[in-house]
Amino acid sequence: MKNNRRHFLQSAAAVTGGALLAGIAGSKEAQAAVQSGNLPPDVPSWMKKLGTGVEAAPYGEPVKYERDVIRRNVPFLTATTESSVSFTPLQDLDGVITPNGLCFVRDHGGTPVVDPVQHRLMIHGLVERPMVYSMVDLMRFPTESRIYFTECAANGGMDWRGAQMQGVQFSHGMVHCCEWTGVKLSTLMNETGVSPKAKWMLAEGADAAAMTRSIPIEKAADDVLVAWSQNGERLRAENGYPLRLVVPGWQANTSVKWLRRLKFGEEPWETREETSKYTELMADGKALQFTWAMLAKSVITRPCPEKPLAGKGFCEVSGLAWSGLGKVKRVDVSFDGGANWAPASLQEPVLTKSLTRFRIPWEWNGQLAYLQSRVIDETGYIQPTIVEMRKAWGSNAVYHKNAIYTWRVNQNGTVDSVEVN
Amino acid sequence: MLKSISVLAVALAGALAAGTATAQTYGFGQPATPAAIAGWNIDVNGLSGAGLPAGRGTVAEGQKVYEERCASCHGVFGEGAGRYPVLAGGQGTLTADRSVQTVGSYWPYAPTLFDYVRRAMPFPAPQTLSDDQVYAVVAFILNLNNIVPANAVMDAKTLAAVKMPNRDGFLTSTWTHDTRPDLHSTACMKNCKSGPVQVISDLVSLHVTPEQTESGNVGSQVEFKEAPAGPATAARPAVPSVTFAQVQKIIAQRCAVCHAQKPTQPGFSAAPMGVMLDTPQRIKAAAKKIGEQAVESQAMPIGNVTNMTQAERKLLGAWIAGGAK
Numbered sequence: 220m221k222n223n224r225r226h227f228l229q230s231a232a233a234v235t236g237g238a239l240l241a242g243i244a245g246s247k248e249a250q251a252a253v254q255s256g257n258l259p260p261d262v263p264s265w266m267k268k269l270g271t272g273v274e275a276a277p278y279g280e281p282v283k284y285e286r287d288v289i290r291r292n293v294p295f296l297t298a299t300t301e302s303s304v305s306f307t308p309l310q311d312l313d314g315v316i317t318p319n320g321l322c323f324v325r326d327h328g329g330t331p332v333v334d335p336v337q338h339r340l341m342i343h344g345l346v347e348r349p350m351v352y353s354m355v356d357l358m359r360f361p362t363e364s365r366i367y368f369t370e371c372a373a374n375g376g377m378d379w380r381g382a383q384m385q386g387v388q389f390s391h392g393m394v395h396c397c398e399w400t401g402v403k404l405s406t407l408m409n410e411t412g413v414s415p416k417a418k419w420m421l422a423e424g425a426d427a428a429a430m431t432r433s434i435p436i437e438k439a440a441d442d443v444l445v446a447w448s449q450n451g452e453r454l455r456a457e458n459g460y461p462l463r464l465v466v467p468g469w470q471a472n473t474s475v476k477w478l479r480r481l482k483f484g485e486e487p488w489e490t491r492e493e494t495s496k497y498t499e500l501m502a503d504g505k506a507l508q509f510t511w512a513m514l515a516k517s518v519i520t521r522p523c524p525e526k527p528l529a530g531k532g533f534c535e536v537s538g539l540a541w542s543g544l545g546k547v548k549r550v551d552v553s554f555d556g557g558a559n560w561a562p563a564s565l566q567e568p569v570l571t572k573s574l575t576r577f578r579i580p581w582e583w584n585g586q587l588a589y590l591q592s593r594v595i596d597e598t599g600y601i602q603p604t605i606v607e608m609r610k611a612w613g614s615n616a617v618y619h620k621n622a623i624y625t626w627r628v629n630q631n632g633t634v635d636s637v638e639v640n
Numbered sequence: 641m642l643k644s645i646s647v648l649a650v651a652l653a654g655a656l657a658a659g660t661a662t663a664q665t666y667g668f669g670q671p672a673t674p675a676a677i678a679g680w681n682i683d684v685n686g687l688s689g690a691g692l693p694a695g696r697g698t699v700a701e702g703q704k705v706y707e708e709r710c711a712s713c714h715g716v717f718g719e720g721a722g723r724y725p726v727l728a729g730g731q732g733t734l735t736a737d738r739s740v741q742t743v744g745s746y747w748p749y750a751p752t753l754f755d756y757v758r759r760a761m762p763f764p765a766p767q768t769l770s771d772d773q774v775y776a777v778v779a780f781i782l783n784l785n786n787i788v789p790a791n792a793v794m795d796a797k798t799l800a801a802v803k804m805p806n807r808d809g810f811l812t813s814t815w816t817h818d819t820r821p822d823l824h825s826t827a828c829m830k831n832c833k834s835g836p837v838q839v840i841s842d843l844v845s846l847h848v849t850p851e852q853t854e855s856g857n858v859g860s861q862v863e864f865k866e867a868p869a870g871p872a873t874a875a876r877p878a879v880p881s882v883t884f885a886q887v888q889k890i891i892a893q894r895c896a897v898c899h900a901q902k903p904t905q906p907g908f909s910a911a912p913m914g915v916m917l918d919t920p921q922r923i924k925a926a927a928k929k930i931g932e933q934a935v936e937s938q939a940m941p942i943g944n945v946t947n948m949t950q951a952e953r954k955l956l957g958a959w960i961a962g963g964a965k
């Protein structure tokens with residue numbers, strides 16, 4: 220179990236019932252299955268006794284066999300786990316919706332557990348009617364439910380200087396996609412009478428970092444939600460309970476969690492999180508600021524280092540694509556490192572600023588292959604190559620790395636993260 | 641029924657045509673009193689200093705607060721312990737291969753420092769410093785970066801007047817698909833490469849990915865075990881288990897703040913003993929000495945002020961054992 224790759228390979232071998240790759244002998248799990256008395260023609264043991272009662276799990280959990288499907292962090296990345304990130308296990312997920320317990324978490328001062336009865340949202344500054352709202356107050360407003368992806372600006376940042384992360388969970392796992400329910404921010408702006416002089420809004424969280432970001436008024440009035448539900452249930456503490464901002468398509472850091480205050484003003488606040496952080500240092504020493512939108516990105520999630528190929532022959536290649544500027548228009552897949560491309564099929568419905576699942580069939584002949592995906596969004600933006608990105612950005616940048624990603628499929632079916640020319 | 645729907649449609653169309661000014665209001669919630677606002681209204685505008693409170697603090701007062709409340713993470717000289725943020729130095733590195741982004745080298749506005757320290761620091765106990773203490777710590781950090789003199793007094797007026805070295809280092813532009821610099825205009829479909837596919841970066845040598853066991857993470861930064869034997873059939877470049885880039889990063893962080901032509905560590909105007917470790921050539925030439933001082937006797941860094949870890953010493957040792965290439 221310690222060697223993860225071996226474990227996955229063994230599982231894969233067990234599933235394919237003996238199509239063993241690279242000389243791996245039958246795993247313990249595979250042998251145990253054969254000797255279990257649960258395979259045909261024997262009747263499985265779970266059919267010969269009663270299961271548990273309906274009250275056994277009043278709030279259900281995944282079955283024990285799915286215990287590997289969890290968020291993980293990268294210990295060397297940050298000084299503490301309170302100001303850190305844990306990654307979504309994209310390799311284990313189907314479709315586009317991220318289960319609440321698996322949504323990546325980026326905290327700057329730990330996860331507070333906020334009592335919803337004692338939580339308030341204050342709206343003030345350049346407004347006619349400064350107001351304080353309880354959760355009960357907020358839930359009386361007209362509501363809306365929308366599916367949006369949320370991506371940390373630093374997603375992929377560990378690979379800026381070269382392939383470093385052997386696994387799609389770490390290379391791309393700072394993204395999740397949920398159905399959010401709440402009141403539109405524009406409703407609250409109208410309710411408090413935001414002044415025509417207001418050009419910016421400061422959003423502040425109730426965590427130990429008192430996270431603050433400035434958001435321009437046009438975006439605030441457009442599609443931003445003040446949300447209390449995520450995939451049909453109340454937010455998880457680590458995703459902002461009881462209230463958070465959802466700023467569709469923009470750096471996740473602007474979707475302030477544990478939202479406690481919105482202040483309207485004429486200028487941006489130039490907070491630490493929009494000057495010393497979340498800015499892009501270019502090769503010439505100048506930095507770009509207010510680079511909010513997460514531009515189009517895609518990645519193949521199957522196969523990937525965590526999900527090697529089980530054998531020659533048919534393989535459905537599948538992955539995720541998204542754009543902070545709108546809808547995914549097309550995803551192309553290459554099996555030869557970018558020399559030739561073929562369009563993948565997109566799972567309907569394709570929603571704006573949402574994850575989109577793509578799939579393409581592949582016949583693997585057992586030879587070395589370099590798999591890539593490339594997304595084009597509805598604005599015409601084409602996902603760049605890493606070579607193109609470095610030309611424009613140098614390698615001092617941290618955020619917004621959305622380059623085409625390469626998986627090398629080795630002849631034994633294992634998969635490595637590499638960069639190609 | 642039909643009639644009521646059409647009435648609603650007309651009402652909606654009217655509301656939309658009139659814009660949000662006439663949209664319905666609901667009257668939920670309570671007015672925010674001036675007292676309630678005053679308690680929560682802690683933001684300071686980084687550019688103008690608007691919102692800076694009354695109070696003042698000196699560099700000397702700040703040093704005391706800093707040593708008690710900040711230095712255990714950020715280092716006595718603002719050099720940062722472990723992965724905690726480096727606060728001082730780094731000026732002139734923004735175009736270097738490894739930039740050091742600190743208050744002095746990167747932050748554009750001084751009042752932002754007050755805003756951030758007051759709302760979020762000290763990390764384990766935010767919003768426990770008085771405004772005077774925050775002014776003092778800000779004065780000390782600015783002095784560490786040689787931005788204000790040792791006798792500086794920071795208050796709402798003087799802090800707003802501080803001009804940061806990287807003030808003009810930021811470009812703000814709303815970025816869209818057609819303003820980002822790496823745009824390319826075609827999505828080639830066939831025969832897109834002039835030559836064969838070449839791997840330009842391969843992570844097999846790094847061993848930095850955490851193991852994905854059911855219990856979450858195991859291990860820490862880098863375990864310097866032998867590279868796993870790759871599949872015999874897959875083409876993999878021969879790579880040493882410790883790269884020079886790893887070594888260079890450690891030296892830059894732990895040694896070159898003093899051992900450089902122009903030391904960034906306050907109090908050092910020249911490289912101690914004339915040993916400079918600020919270029920790859922100089923680091924490689926000094927490999928033997930690095931081994932003696934930082935790996936074997938561990939006399940360096942002095943007092944371990946830059947917090948070199950045992951893992952880093954081990955890595956340096958492995959690099960030297962492998963020929964220091």
